[in-house]
Amino acid sequence: MSTKYAVVTGAGSGVGRAAALALLGDGWTVALAGRRQDALEETKGLAGDAASRAVPVSTDVGNPKSVTALFDRLKADWGRLDFLFNNAGGNVPAGPIEDLAYEDWARVVQVNLTGSFLCAQAAFRIMKNQQPMGGRIVNNGSISAHVPRPDSIAYTSTKHAVTGLTKTLALDGRPFDIVSGQIDIGNAATPMTARMTRGVKQATGEMKVEPTFDAKHVGSTILMMANLPLDANIQFVTITASKMPWIARG
Template structure:
């Protein structure tokens, strides 16, 4: 993979940071995108000897102008994009369905869905025009792309929509040698999942402490999905904590 160029959104923390570091370790040149430049610089420094292959670019993925600037920086620095990991996302907690403010709904849609579309579109355009043509786009779908949690209508709706985006990219990208896939992640141990160690609301209303897994498993999966030869694709991959209540959720 040495020399391939990747863009990772949400690279300042959690899954995005782990994926970016995993790609850097595997020999990629990686553009790190998130809102906070200082946190992106920290991610780059964590790559150690590979930090010179990191390009931190403060980006609001919900902004068309911001996303254009991100990919312009990648093109200026490296001339191409071989992989996009569409990972930036957010959710809102503490609201019943009937009480969720429309402003919160729109905020989640803007980051999770519109942001993924904007980044995929810019990557798609670069991959179409570059030589050799093509590349790969991997979307972070989440277990919530399959099964909802209580009180999470905005997050669940956008993650179901990500599956539609992934399928459309698979179809529309074929003629340009662009492959797309979706990784659905369940309970990777990050700052965002710390609450799971204290109890998470279940469908019956009870709180249950849920198992988590090492986030490195996600980084390894991203590298694997992009390691298949160009004529192959991994459309959907699920990696989850073995003991988390997913298959029996409901």
Template sequence: MNASTKKIAVVTGAGSGIGRTVALALAGAGWSLALAGRRPGPLAETAEAAGAGAGAGAGAEVLCLPTDVSDPVAVDALYAAVAERYGRLDLLFNNAGTFGPGGVALEDITYEAWKQAVDVNLTGAFLCAQGAFRLMKAQDPQGGRIINNGSISAHVPRPNSIAYTATKHAMTGLTKSLSLDGRPYRIACGQIDIGNAATEMTERMQTGILQADGRLAVEPVMDAGDVAATVLHMAELPLGANVQFATVMATAMPYIGRG
């Protein structure tokens, strides 16, 4: 992209894992970025890598915005900063999330742990999508794209993962509603469901994780860059086309036939 056609993306959960990898892929393709996440230090590291590693030219333009996505005031401030700096928004990669009380038996999950997962994974995703929707609807030219990070768990659960699984199933409903409600305003919404990308969150896959039959088993993982390539493809489609749902997973992981 040249300067006159540069597009603007918000990436949440951009300080690590999938968020950082996607941010770097977008930067390399010439996008300008607003990076959102709880921790300023990791956001700055992502921004430095994006600026240094972007494609032709002087590097990506990057704005770091420490944000608690579960706080509506913080999310409003995020989009106000994006509007002030860039004047528009072309993409939200709605990625921030937590696994929550994973590995805890259902009867032992505290209300606080349940609520934290819902606040981040569902309410946070809604608030970020709502803010993006408002900006995309109001801007001229109108429109943009929202890509929600679902999960393999949006389809099938792991043992002892009720909070994460419930919120990721809810993400699918959020995606469908956003896709429908965005039609009149050229706002496209799709979802990427990821299985066992190699990040900090999936390190335990390589040491053994509980299976539905009670065994502990090591599971295959894939390079997070393969996820980023898929997000980039979805992001750069014209608004007249949309990948509604995409599943990207380690080929040999126990998904087909899980349970």
């Protein structure tokens, strides 16, 4: 196919923006999904000559109606979908488990886990029934899909659950050439990780500055995964700042 179609959630900043720009730079047509239309338009503006292939769509991934509207629009406009990067996510300030409000827990679960499920489900429906059949879904798991930070029970729980989502999608997608993988990212330099430069609580309780790396390398990794033929898969890939302490976390 001369045209390849992708959806990137959380495309208004950080890792999502880097992934969307990498795909656009490689000739993909990309739906930029996120809650803030102005941020999505900013991502589109950064695409340069590829901006005509960027489609900003204001979307709340935790809202089933919003997700349905996004994928119904793309199916009608494009007729197919080749790639989904489930990247959108959220967190709450670190704190003791006993102080975590139910509403904050539920919000993190709704965005990180339910949002990833809703988008994967909608993509699966399109990919299963299109011709040629199939496509690829990549979920953003994070280093927190492997090991927790202190006081992070909501975020860490959802990211561990995303790994289960990834594995099940990979299994259930086999008969339909729908391939699923996961990227686990540690300390990419984004607005979400800006606090790393001021110090992050370690397992010992002390605060330490942690190194970061340019998010464009996440974008190039996503592009590599997206461009694989459907008979090959990177099931899990971990990309981190080389000197971040996650190997020794605990």
